Amino acid sequence: MKVLQWTSLLLVMAAAPGVVLSREPKSQVVALSFYGLLCGLMFFVFQAPDVALSQITIGAVMLPLLILLALTRMRRHNLLRQRKEGK
Amino acid sequence: MSSRARLIVFLVGALGLATVFALGFCDLPPMGDYRGPYGYVVTQVAVFERHATDVVNAINYDYRAFDTLGEEFILFASILGVLLIFRPSQNSEKKESYDPGQEDLPASDALHVTTQGIMGIMIVFGVYLTTHGQLTPGGGFQGGVVLASTPILVYLAGDIEAFQGITSSALVKFSECGGAAGYAILGLAATVFGAHFLTNVVPLGTTGDLFSSGTIAIISVCVGIEVAGGFVQLIRVYLREIVGAQLKEQE
Numbered sequence: 001m002k003v004l005q006w007t008s009l010l011l012v013m014a015a016a017p018g019v020v021l022s023r024e025p026k027s028q029v030v031a032l033s034f035y036g037l038l039c040g041l042m043f044f045v046f047q048a049p050d051v052a053l054s055q056i057t058i059g060a061v062m063l064p065l066l067i068l069l070a071l072t073r074m075r076r077h078n079l080l081r082q083r084k085e086g087k
Numbered sequence: 088m089s090s091r092a093r094l095i096v097f098l099v100g101a102l103g104l105a106t107v108f109a110l111g112f113c114d115l116p117p118m119g120d121y122r123g124p125y126g127y128v129v130t131q132v133a134v135f136e137r138h139a140t141d142v143v144n145a146i147n148y149d150y151r152a153f154d155t156l157g158e159e160f161i162l163f164a165s166i167l168g169v170l171l172i173f174r175p176s177q178n179s180e181k182k183e184s185y186d187p188g189q190e191d192l193p194a195s196d197a198l199h200v201t202t203q204g205i206m207g208i209m210i211v212f213g214v215y216l217t218t219h220g221q222l223t224p225g226g227g228f229q230g231g232v233v234l235a236s237t238p239i240l241v242y243l244a245g246d247i248e249a250f251q252g253i254t255s256s257a258l259v260k261f262s263e264c265g266g267a268a269g270y271a272i273l274g275l276a277a278t279v280f281g282a283h284f285l286t287n288v289v290p291l292g293t294t295g296d297l298f299s300s301g302t303i304a305i306i307s308v309c310v311g312i313e314v315a316g317g318f319v320q321l322i323r324v325y326l327r328e329i330v331g332a333q334l335k336e337q338e
Contacts, residue, residue, distance in 0.1 A: 049224035050143040053216070057232035062318065065239065069325035076329065 001045075008042040025071055029064045036060035138291040139221040139300035147226065148306040152285040156270055159310060163267045166317040173324040194245055202244040209237050217311030221300040227307040231314025238319055242326070247333050254323035259316050266313025270306055277302075 015035040022028045036059030043052035129150065130142050139145040147155050217230030242250040274285035282288055292299035
Protein backbone atom coordinates (compact mmCIF):
# COMPACT_ATOMS: atom_id res chain seq x y z
CA MET A 1 0.00 0.00 0.00
CA LYS A 2 2.76 2.43 0.96
CA VAL A 3 4.55 1.71 -2.32
CA LEU A 4 1.40 2.43 -4.33
CA GLN A 5 0.78 5.66 -2.43
CA TRP A 6 4.32 6.88 -2.98
CA THR A 7 4.19 5.90 -6.65
CA SER A 8 0.95 7.79 -7.22
CA LEU A 9 2.30 10.85 -5.41
CA LEU A 10 5.46 10.81 -7.50
CA LEU A 11 3.43 10.41 -10.71
CA VAL A 12 1.28 13.43 -9.83
CA MET A 13 4.44 15.36 -8.98
CA ALA A 14 5.99 14.44 -12.31
CA ALA A 15 2.86 15.27 -14.34
CA ALA A 16 2.18 18.69 -12.80
CA PRO A 17 5.13 20.50 -14.45
CA GLY A 18 4.07 18.87 -17.72
CA VAL A 19 0.83 20.83 -17.62
CA VAL A 20 2.52 24.11 -16.75
CA LEU A 21 5.39 23.76 -19.20
CA SER A 22 3.37 22.79 -22.29
CA ARG A 23 2.69 26.14 -23.95
CA GLU A 24 0.44 25.15 -26.84
CA PRO A 25 -3.20 25.20 -25.58
CA LYS A 26 -4.26 22.01 -27.33
CA SER A 27 -1.41 19.90 -25.97
CA GLN A 28 -1.85 21.57 -22.60
CA VAL A 29 -5.44 20.33 -22.49
CA VAL A 30 -4.28 16.77 -23.13
CA ALA A 31 -1.63 17.12 -20.42
CA LEU A 32 -4.26 18.53 -18.04
CA SER A 33 -6.56 15.58 -18.74
CA PHE A 34 -3.73 13.13 -18.05
CA TYR A 35 -2.84 15.00 -14.86
CA GLY A 36 -6.49 14.83 -13.76
CA LEU A 37 -6.49 11.09 -14.34
CA LEU A 38 -3.35 10.67 -12.24
CA CYS A 39 -4.92 12.76 -9.46
CA GLY A 40 -7.94 10.45 -9.60
CA LEU A 41 -5.63 7.46 -9.29
CA MET A 42 -3.95 9.08 -6.29
CA PHE A 43 -7.29 9.66 -4.53
CA PHE A 44 -8.22 6.04 -5.23
CA VAL A 45 -4.96 4.73 -3.78
CA PHE A 46 -5.53 6.89 -0.69
CA GLN A 47 -8.89 5.13 -0.23
CA ALA A 48 -11.20 7.93 -1.33
CA PRO A 49 -13.12 6.36 -4.23
CA ASP A 50 -15.89 8.98 -4.14
CA VAL A 51 -13.42 11.81 -4.57
CA ALA A 52 -11.56 9.79 -7.21
CA LEU A 53 -14.74 9.43 -9.26
CA SER A 54 -15.49 13.15 -9.01
CA GLN A 55 -11.92 13.95 -9.94
CA ILE A 56 -11.97 11.68 -13.00
CA THR A 57 -15.33 12.94 -14.27
CA ILE A 58 -14.56 16.61 -13.72
CA GLY A 59 -10.77 16.94 -13.84
CA ALA A 60 -10.04 14.41 -16.54
CA VAL A 61 -13.18 14.63 -18.71
CA MET A 62 -15.38 17.72 -18.29
CA LEU A 63 -12.78 20.42 -17.68
CA PRO A 64 -10.58 19.49 -20.68
CA LEU A 65 -13.71 19.05 -22.78
CA LEU A 66 -15.02 22.51 -21.95
CA ILE A 67 -11.61 24.06 -22.60
CA LEU A 68 -11.45 22.29 -25.98
CA LEU A 69 -14.95 23.52 -26.84
CA ALA A 70 -13.97 27.06 -25.86
CA LEU A 71 -10.86 26.80 -28.08
CA THR A 72 -13.05 25.65 -30.98
CA ARG A 73 -15.32 28.64 -30.53
CA MET A 74 -12.38 31.01 -30.34
CA ARG A 75 -10.88 29.59 -33.53
CA ARG A 76 -14.17 30.06 -35.35
CA HIS A 77 -14.53 33.60 -34.02
CA ASN A 78 -11.02 34.48 -35.19
CA LEU A 79 -11.69 33.03 -38.65
CA LEU A 80 -14.85 35.07 -39.02
CA ARG A 81 -13.03 38.24 -38.00
CA GLN A 82 -10.13 37.55 -40.36
CA ARG A 83 -12.54 37.05 -43.22
CA LYS A 84 -14.31 40.30 -42.39
CA GLU A 85 -11.03 42.21 -42.38
CA GLY A 86 -9.95 40.51 -45.59
CA LYS A 87 -13.07 41.71 -47.39
CA MET B 88 8.19 47.97 -14.00
CA SER B 89 11.63 46.91 -15.13
CA SER B 90 12.55 43.24 -15.22
CA ARG B 91 15.06 43.83 -12.41
CA ALA B 92 12.39 45.24 -10.12
CA ARG B 93 10.06 42.41 -11.03
CA LEU B 94 12.73 39.88 -10.15
CA ILE B 95 13.25 41.52 -6.75
CA VAL B 96 9.52 41.46 -6.01
CA PHE B 97 9.40 37.81 -7.05
CA LEU B 98 12.42 36.85 -4.91
CA VAL B 99 10.98 38.55 -1.82
CA GLY B 100 7.65 36.82 -2.37
CA ALA B 101 9.24 33.44 -3.06
CA LEU B 102 11.42 33.73 0.06
CA GLY B 103 8.39 34.55 2.19
CA LEU B 104 6.43 31.66 0.73
CA ALA B 105 9.32 29.24 1.22
CA THR B 106 9.69 30.29 4.87
CA VAL B 107 6.01 29.88 5.67
CA PHE B 108 5.89 26.62 3.75
CA ALA B 109 8.88 25.19 5.63
CA LEU B 110 7.42 26.28 8.97
CA GLY B 111 4.11 24.65 8.06
CA PHE B 112 5.85 21.43 7.09
CA CYS B 113 7.68 21.19 10.43
CA ASP B 114 4.44 20.93 12.38
CA LEU B 115 2.58 18.66 9.97
CA PRO B 116 0.78 15.71 11.61
CA PRO B 117 1.79 12.23 10.34
CA MET B 118 0.06 10.78 7.29
CA GLY B 119 -3.46 9.52 7.96
CA ASP B 120 -3.68 11.36 11.28
CA TYR B 121 -7.18 12.66 11.99
CA ARG B 122 -8.05 15.05 14.77
CA GLY B 123 -11.61 15.66 15.82
CA PRO B 124 -14.36 13.27 16.76
CA TYR B 125 -16.86 14.02 14.00
CA GLY B 126 -15.47 11.67 11.36
CA TYR B 127 -15.18 8.73 13.76
CA VAL B 128 -18.68 9.27 15.10
CA VAL B 129 -20.30 9.54 11.69
CA THR B 130 -18.61 6.41 10.32
CA GLN B 131 -19.83 4.52 13.38
CA VAL B 132 -23.46 5.63 13.29
CA ALA B 133 -24.24 6.35 9.64
CA VAL B 134 -25.05 2.81 8.58
CA PHE B 135 -27.37 2.25 11.54
CA GLU B 136 -29.02 5.66 11.50
CA ARG B 137 -29.50 6.10 7.75
CA HIS B 138 -29.20 2.57 6.29
CA ALA B 139 -26.71 3.89 3.73
CA THR B 140 -23.50 1.92 3.21
CA ASP B 141 -21.69 4.78 1.47
CA VAL B 142 -21.03 7.13 4.37
CA VAL B 143 -19.68 9.85 2.08
CA ASN B 144 -23.05 10.19 0.40
CA ALA B 145 -24.86 9.85 3.71
CA ILE B 146 -22.97 12.99 4.75
CA ASN B 147 -23.41 14.77 1.40
CA TYR B 148 -27.10 14.09 0.95
CA ASP B 149 -28.31 13.81 4.53
CA TYR B 150 -26.17 15.06 7.43
CA ARG B 151 -24.88 17.95 5.36
CA ALA B 152 -27.65 18.03 2.76
CA PHE B 153 -28.10 21.77 3.19
CA ASP B 154 -24.50 22.43 2.10
CA THR B 155 -24.96 20.21 -0.93
CA LEU B 156 -28.14 22.09 -1.81
CA GLY B 157 -26.07 25.27 -1.88
CA GLU B 158 -23.49 23.61 -4.11
CA GLU B 159 -26.22 22.44 -6.48
CA PHE B 160 -27.44 25.98 -6.85
CA ILE B 161 -23.90 27.25 -7.41
CA LEU B 162 -23.70 24.85 -10.36
CA PHE B 163 -27.18 25.85 -11.48
CA ALA B 164 -26.37 29.55 -11.37
CA SER B 165 -23.04 29.20 -13.16
CA ILE B 166 -24.61 27.18 -15.99
CA LEU B 167 -27.30 29.84 -16.21
CA GLY B 168 -24.53 32.43 -16.52
CA VAL B 169 -22.87 30.57 -19.40
CA LEU B 170 -26.22 30.23 -21.18
CA LEU B 171 -26.77 33.96 -20.75
CA ILE B 172 -23.37 34.88 -22.16
CA PHE B 173 -23.72 32.53 -25.13
CA ARG B 174 -27.31 33.43 -26.01
CA PRO B 175 -27.88 33.79 -29.75
CA SER B 176 -26.85 37.25 -30.88
CA GLN B 177 -29.46 39.55 -32.39
CA ASN B 178 -27.25 41.07 -35.06
CA SER B 179 -26.48 39.59 -38.44
CA GLU B 180 -23.17 38.04 -37.47
CA LYS B 181 -24.66 34.64 -36.81
CA LYS B 182 -26.02 34.39 -40.32
CA GLU B 183 -22.52 34.13 -41.74
CA SER B 184 -21.78 30.64 -42.94
CA TYR B 185 -19.35 28.41 -41.13
CA ASP B 186 -15.90 28.29 -42.63
CA PRO B 187 -13.59 25.73 -41.08
CA GLY B 188 -10.63 27.52 -42.65
CA GLN B 189 -7.84 25.01 -42.49
CA GLU B 190 -9.34 21.64 -43.35
CA ASP B 191 -10.60 19.66 -40.37
CA LEU B 192 -9.17 16.17 -40.13
CA PRO B 193 -11.79 13.59 -41.09
CA ALA B 194 -12.91 11.38 -38.22
CA SER B 195 -11.44 7.90 -38.48
CA ASP B 196 -13.48 4.70 -38.71
CA ALA B 197 -11.93 3.55 -35.43
CA LEU B 198 -13.40 6.63 -33.74
CA HIS B 199 -16.87 5.94 -35.14
CA VAL B 200 -16.83 2.28 -34.08
CA THR B 201 -15.33 2.88 -30.61
CA THR B 202 -17.68 5.71 -29.69
CA GLN B 203 -20.73 3.71 -30.77
CA GLY B 204 -19.54 0.72 -28.74
CA ILE B 205 -18.78 2.71 -25.60
CA MET B 206 -22.01 4.73 -25.60
CA GLY B 207 -24.23 2.01 -24.15
CA ILE B 208 -21.72 1.11 -21.45
CA MET B 209 -21.44 4.74 -20.42
CA ILE B 210 -25.19 5.24 -20.16
CA VAL B 211 -25.56 2.11 -18.03
CA PHE B 212 -22.60 3.14 -15.86
CA GLY B 213 -24.00 6.65 -15.43
CA VAL B 214 -27.40 5.35 -14.39
CA TYR B 215 -25.73 2.86 -12.04
CA LEU B 216 -23.62 5.56 -10.38
CA THR B 217 -26.66 7.82 -9.97
CA THR B 218 -29.03 5.23 -8.56
CA HIS B 219 -26.52 3.42 -6.31
CA GLY B 220 -25.17 6.52 -4.62
CA GLN B 221 -26.30 5.33 -1.20
CA LEU B 222 -24.67 1.90 -1.57
CA THR B 223 -21.39 2.28 -3.42
CA PRO B 224 -18.96 5.11 -4.17
CA GLY B 225 -20.38 7.47 -6.75
CA GLY B 226 -23.64 9.31 -6.51
CA GLY B 227 -25.68 11.79 -8.45
CA PHE B 228 -22.96 14.23 -9.31
CA GLN B 229 -20.52 11.73 -10.83
CA GLY B 230 -23.29 9.77 -12.53
CA GLY B 231 -24.76 12.94 -14.00
CA VAL B 232 -21.44 13.96 -15.50
CA VAL B 233 -20.94 10.50 -17.01
CA LEU B 234 -24.42 10.67 -18.52
CA ALA B 235 -23.82 14.19 -19.83
CA SER B 236 -20.70 13.16 -21.71
CA THR B 237 -22.56 10.61 -23.85
CA PRO B 238 -24.00 13.19 -26.31
CA ILE B 239 -20.41 14.13 -27.10
CA LEU B 240 -19.86 10.51 -28.14
CA VAL B 241 -22.90 10.77 -30.42
CA TYR B 242 -21.31 13.84 -31.98
CA LEU B 243 -17.95 12.10 -32.37
CA ALA B 244 -19.67 9.09 -33.93
CA GLY B 245 -20.69 11.46 -36.69
CA ASP B 246 -24.43 11.52 -36.13
CA ILE B 247 -24.83 15.29 -35.97
CA GLU B 248 -28.59 15.22 -36.43
CA ALA B 249 -28.99 12.89 -33.47
CA PHE B 250 -26.70 15.13 -31.40
CA GLN B 251 -28.84 18.12 -32.29
CA GLY B 252 -31.98 16.16 -31.44
CA ILE B 253 -30.69 15.01 -28.06
CA THR B 254 -29.23 18.28 -26.87
CA SER B 255 -31.99 20.62 -28.00
CA SER B 256 -34.87 18.57 -26.64
CA ALA B 257 -37.07 20.16 -24.01
CA LEU B 258 -36.29 17.24 -21.70
CA VAL B 259 -32.75 18.54 -21.20
CA LYS B 260 -33.97 21.95 -20.07
CA PHE B 261 -36.61 20.41 -17.88
CA SER B 262 -34.21 17.96 -16.26
CA GLU B 263 -31.85 20.72 -15.19
CA CYS B 264 -34.59 22.80 -13.60
CA GLY B 265 -36.55 19.79 -12.39
CA GLY B 266 -33.58 18.16 -10.70
CA ALA B 267 -32.63 21.30 -8.83
CA ALA B 268 -36.25 22.00 -7.89
CA GLY B 269 -36.79 18.39 -6.82
CA TYR B 270 -33.99 18.67 -4.27
CA ALA B 271 -35.46 21.82 -2.75
CA ILE B 272 -39.02 20.47 -2.81
CA LEU B 273 -37.87 17.29 -1.07
CA GLY B 274 -36.35 19.47 1.64
CA LEU B 275 -39.55 21.44 2.03
CA ALA B 276 -41.61 18.23 2.09
CA ALA B 277 -39.93 17.34 5.39
CA THR B 278 -41.34 20.51 6.94
CA VAL B 279 -44.84 19.35 6.03
CA PHE B 280 -44.28 16.38 8.34
CA GLY B 281 -43.26 18.74 11.10
CA ALA B 282 -39.54 17.99 10.80
CA HIS B 283 -36.65 20.34 10.00
CA PHE B 284 -35.75 21.30 6.43
CA LEU B 285 -34.16 18.33 4.57
CA THR B 286 -34.80 15.84 7.37
CA ASN B 287 -34.79 12.23 6.19
CA VAL B 288 -38.53 11.49 6.51
CA VAL B 289 -38.86 8.76 3.86
CA PRO B 290 -38.88 5.14 5.18
CA LEU B 291 -35.30 3.88 5.34
CA GLY B 292 -35.81 0.33 4.03
CA THR B 293 -33.31 -2.51 4.40
CA THR B 294 -29.62 -1.65 4.47
CA GLY B 295 -28.03 -2.64 1.17
CA ASP B 296 -31.23 -2.56 -0.89
CA LEU B 297 -31.50 -0.30 -3.92
CA PHE B 298 -34.58 1.38 -2.43
CA SER B 299 -33.12 2.14 0.96
CA SER B 300 -31.73 5.06 2.96
CA GLY B 301 -34.79 7.27 2.37
CA THR B 302 -34.07 10.70 0.97
CA ILE B 303 -30.39 9.97 0.29
CA ALA B 304 -31.23 7.86 -2.75
CA ILE B 305 -33.91 10.27 -3.98
CA ILE B 306 -31.64 13.32 -3.63
CA SER B 307 -28.87 11.44 -5.42
CA VAL B 308 -31.16 10.81 -8.38
CA CYS B 309 -32.35 14.47 -8.34
CA VAL B 310 -28.76 15.69 -8.39
CA GLY B 311 -27.90 13.25 -11.18
CA ILE B 312 -30.77 14.53 -13.34
CA GLU B 313 -29.85 18.14 -12.71
CA VAL B 314 -26.12 17.70 -13.38
CA ALA B 315 -26.72 15.68 -16.54
CA GLY B 316 -29.16 18.27 -17.91
CA GLY B 317 -26.92 21.17 -16.94
CA PHE B 318 -23.77 19.81 -18.56
CA VAL B 319 -25.61 18.80 -21.74
CA GLN B 320 -26.87 22.39 -21.94
CA LEU B 321 -23.30 23.63 -21.55
CA ILE B 322 -22.05 21.37 -24.36
CA ARG B 323 -24.95 22.45 -26.55
CA VAL B 324 -24.32 26.18 -26.28
CA TYR B 325 -20.62 25.75 -26.99
CA LEU B 326 -21.27 23.70 -30.13
CA ARG B 327 -24.56 25.31 -31.24
CA GLU B 328 -23.32 27.45 -34.10
CA ILE B 329 -20.82 24.88 -35.37
CA VAL B 330 -23.40 22.09 -35.34
CA GLY B 331 -25.94 24.35 -37.05
CA ALA B 332 -23.50 25.09 -39.86
CA GLN B 333 -22.57 21.43 -40.23
CA LEU B 334 -26.23 20.49 -40.53
CA LYS B 335 -26.69 23.12 -43.24
CA GLU B 336 -23.68 21.70 -45.09
CA GLN B 337 -25.19 18.23 -45.08
CA GLU B 338 -28.41 19.37 -46.71
